[in-house]
Amino acid sequence: MYYVLSIGVNYGPGADLLRFAEKDAIDIFRVLSGALGPPRVGGKCLLGARATRAEVIAALNALAWQPPEHLLLYFSGHGSEEGILLADGLLHYDELADYVRIIRARAMMTILDTCHAAAYGRFVSPADVAGLGGIDEDLTWLRVLSEAHPGMRMLFATSAETLSRESPNAKNGFFTAALLHAFHHAEADLPAGSPKLISDLQAFVNACAFMQGQQTKNWKRPGSGIVPLHIQQPQFLGHLGDFPLVRSQVERAVGTATITNFAFLPGLSMRVDFVVNGRRNVPTRWRVRLSHPDGSLIDDRSHRFVPAKDEHADGGQIRFPVSVLDDDLASSFVLDSGRQLPVRWTFELLDDHGHQLARRSLMGSYFKGAPMSQLGR
Known part of the structure; x- marks a missing residue:
């Protein structure tokens, strides 16, 4: 079974109000639980005041008791170098890593669209990170999932030292908007068959290219040709390339x-x-x-x-x-x-x-x- 836990919090204690974090979580959840996502997907979307420490921990504990084969954990909201800000306070990265570690999913993807997102990687044991390896040819959804290498893969909106931003035009976080673009527009890179699939690596590379182009266009200083140094740079951790995210629509229509x-x-x-x-x-x-x-x-x-x-x-x-x-x-x-x-x-x-x-x-x-x-x- 493929399970999606998507969390979005516009406002947490002591923080400025975000505009699109909860929408980010909804948009990601809808794509992955819709026609582009894997078959027989399950999941939960925790938003706003419902995304408390107790609710998130309860959801993670439930997954530990009944682990899915494949888990995708997504969060959008405020973050620091110590953790992610939920509706009632900080969930520290060491806590999150401990709860995630006890979930015995065969393969796991964590996506954080938050400031200092890559700081989470400091709290993840190397033993928990997906290792290297290849995949066979001519696989479809379930076979690709069964061949995915155990361990965690992580996509981060930005580095541990820098901030992430929201896009008023897209009405999403910059990184989430880029991921959604990749989900709908990237070419398939996983093995031939029907349907053809977009891997975590292909989605990440496509999202980075799209995001770079959008930011350069939006933030280039008029008349100078100079691009500001604070361009948001997504990062990743773990072996990417064998975890299917969505069906590709480039070659033919879905449905x-x-x-x-x-x-x-x-x-x-x-x-x-x-x-x-x-x-x-x-x-x-x-x-x-x-x-x-x-x-x-x-x-x-x-x-x-x-x-x-x-x-x-x-x-x-x-x-x-x-x-x-x-x-x-x-x-x-x-x-x-x-x-x-x-x-x-x-x-x-x-x-x-x-x-x-x-x-x-x-x-x-x-x-x-x-x-x-x-x-x-």
């Missing part, structure tokens, strides 16, 4: 979709109903296009959504104002001459990589001041 209804309504509008399967917590987009028969675009619109269930049903009316035809030179010329205007409607469901999940197309004809008629597919 499927079906358009169950696609029909004309009065005016410049359509009724569309669809079902998306196997994309829980994975961003998805619908796009509708109005075009001429030769494919030249008249207008389009799109909407991004995140299915909350394994089977997500949705639909409704999509309407364009008639003015889009008046504003299109070719369309207005045909309508003003009294002739019928053929217009193709195309509805698509897509992932963030542009992979097409489903598509339907219909041709309709329009007259100025008259209702639309269907011409055919």
Whole structure:
């Protein structure tokens, strides 16, 4: 079994209020427990006032009594060189290391998005850290997990001596935002098969590159070309490369979709109903296009959504104002001459990589001041 314990605390005693630590924990938990995550994943998300020392210790003790095969422990919030700040006080790193040590998970990943995050590594015994080793080829989720080398792997938002930061644009911590980007955009690096997987190493490398680019762009001194020295540098401890985190979406889409209804309504509008399967917590987009028969675009619109269930049903009316035809030179010329205007409607469901999940197309004809008629597919 693969278990995720995700903890986020915006405010602890004596500390400034953070904006996105609790959202960080939710976002990480949703990805790992959604369609991109491992099969049969279990977990708990402790947020805000619920993330007390007693609650976190109880959760760790429960995992010690019934250890999962693979454990991912995530924390976002305030931290120091001594520990992480929970809702009611500091959980010292030596305490955390002791509680984690008694969990006999075969392989474990710890991710800390907090100031001085890498200080935790000072309290971890070398014997507990995952060792070196390779993996066989042509493995899928469960086999990769079973082949993961015992011990702990750790990803840190920053070094033991420096601060971590939040990104107002991403509405996450900088490091967590970069990890989430990697989860959705990194190429697979674990063995071929279906589905292809992103390892801890691939996610970390991709996140570091993304984070470096974002920080350099945001913090470069105007006109000087000089980048400040306080660029946040993530770190890691332990052998990375054999612990699968999520499915990769680069080569093909995850899940499927079906358009169950696609029909004309009065005016410049359509009724569309669809079902998306196997994309829980994975961003998805619908796009509708109005075009001429030769494919030249008249207008389009799109909407991004995140299915909350394994089977997500949705639909409704999509309407364009008639003015889009008046504003299109070719369309207005045909309508003003009294002739019928053929217009193709195309509805698509897509992932963030542009992979097409489903598509339907219909041709309709329009007259100025008259209702639309269907011409055919």
